Amino acid sequence: MSEQQTRRGGGKTLVLLAVGVVAGIVLWGGFNTAMEATNTETFCVSCHEMEANVYQELQNTIHYTNRTGVRATCPDCHVPKDWVHKFARKVQATNELFHHFRGTVDTPEKFDAKRFELAQNVWRTMKNTDSRECRNCHDYESMNFAKQQSRSQQRHEDAERQGLTCIDCHKGIAHRLPVQYDPEKDIPGASVFYSKTP
Amino acid sequence: MNKPIATLTLCLAALAAAGSVQAVDLVSERGSAIEAPSPVPAKHMVETVPGGFQRSYKEQPPMIPHDIEKYEISIRNNGCLKCHSDATYQQEKAKRTPDSHYLDRDGNKLPHLSSLRYFCTQCHAVQLSGGPLVENTFQGRK
Numbered sequence: 019m020s021e022q023q024t025r026r027g028g029g030k031t032l033v034l035l036a037v038g039v040v041a042g043i044v045l046w047g048g049f050n051t052a053m054e055a056t057n058t059e060t061f062c063v064s065c066h067e068m069e070a071n072v073y074q075e076l077q078n079t080i081h082y083t084n085r086t087g088v089r090a091t092c093p094d095c096h097v098p099k100d101w102v103h104k105f106a107r108k109v110q111a112t113n114e115l116f117h118h119f120r121g122t123v124d125t126p127e128k129f130d131a132k133r134f135e136l137a138q139n140v141w142r143t144m145k146n147t148d149s150r151e152c153r154n155c156h157d158y159e160s161m162n163f164a165k166q167q168s169r170s171q172q173r174h175e176d177a178e179r180q181g182l183t184c185i186d187c188h189k190g191i192a193h194r195l196p197v198q199y200d201p202e203k204d205i206p207g208a209s210v211f212y213s214k215t216p
Numbered sequence: 217m218n219k220p221i222a223t224l225t226l227c228l229a230a231l232a233a234a235g236s237v238q239a240v241d242l243v244s245e246r247g248s249a250i251e252a253p254s255p256v257p258a259k260h261m262v263e264t265v266p267g268g269f270q271r272s273y274k275e276q277p278p279m280i281p282h283d284i285e286k287y288e289i290s291i292r293n294n295g296c297l298k299c300h301s302d303a304t305y306q307q308e309k310a311k312r313t314p315d316s317h318y319l320d321r322d323g324n325k326l327p328h329l330s331s332l333r334y335f336c337t338q339c340h341a342v343q344l345s346g347g348p349l350v351e352n353t354f355q356g357r358k
Contacts, residue, residue, distance in 0.1 A: 080286070167264055169282070173308075190293070197292040202303035 053108060059091035065118055068092070071129045075193045082192075095151050095192065096140075103150075134196035141185055142212050149184035156184065182206050260344035268311070269343065272356035277339035278311070284342055289335055296336045297329070 055061060063069040073092075076082050081090040098104045123129040123136075144152070158178055163171045177187065186206040189195065203210045242250040265281035287295030299308035317333040318326050348354075 167282075168266060169309075190288075190295075191286070195288075195293045199293060201293075201295075201298040202301045204298075205304055205307060 053104075056108070056111075057093045057097055057104075059093070062092040067118065067123050067129065071123075071126055072193050079192050090155070090192075094154070098147075098150060099154050103147075130197075133194075134198045137189075137193075137196050137199075138211055141189060144185040145183060145212050152184040152188075177206065180207055258346070260346040263343045263345050265343075270356065272354075274357065280340050280342045282342070284337070289337060294329075294334060294336070301329075 063073045097107050123132050163174060244250055246254050248254050262283040268281045269279040289295060299310040300313050305312040317329055320326055320330055321332060
């Protein structure tokens, strides 16, 4: 065994490692960039299902335009921030692609017919994740109850004590409520709208 | 002078008069020049009154003592019922929609809010903190 051979072997490993690292960075970076590109409002409203329905409704709400100029875009509320959950959501989105190409909700009429089911899907998810996407911005920890009106203050304190989550009270704040929504059946903590068949 | 000439003279006289009127500076009721945009009205907040407003006269529909900007009343939903309905008013510590709102026009009891009463803001309104537009001596019911 010559010393030279060992050195050559070591060199090979080094080269392989370097190629691997570079390829890894490029592939991973590319993958991540592509995923981030699907995580923008422009991408979301490039489908007319989104543009003609939910995006129009959003524009009248405080999450779109307000006095401080902070805007929540589609992915801020509908895509988790942390990587694992984000990736899971993106895999789930293949179902949305499927229905986009099938044209399941490609007219406002079709969309409205499906709205109750779609809304319930979102409500259920938010209930199950303790409104994780809301809490990316709105956090009890950083909420100054003293600056709220006495009623909101009281309700927020009660809700925290009862273990309620944002969506229990704040439904329909960014999009139109489905016509089947009945506030009398949506009493916080006793809502019928999270089960699959209300 | 025949008739057409008389008419023409009158018309010319009227035009001349109109011209002289135009020379007077017109001012809008709100005090700005007629061509200028009206001044932007001062911004007023919606008044929030815990416990509600006192009624000013008998059978006045109570004023709404809070902001309602975020609540929608449409053919699809009525956001007011989130707190003011039979099922929710206790938990929300809100005023209940009274029995009169569950009657049809013949006085028969309905299981749901009467469609005559559905659009809350037809009778109930918020109050801005602006003060009266015109100075007046109105005193509400004591």
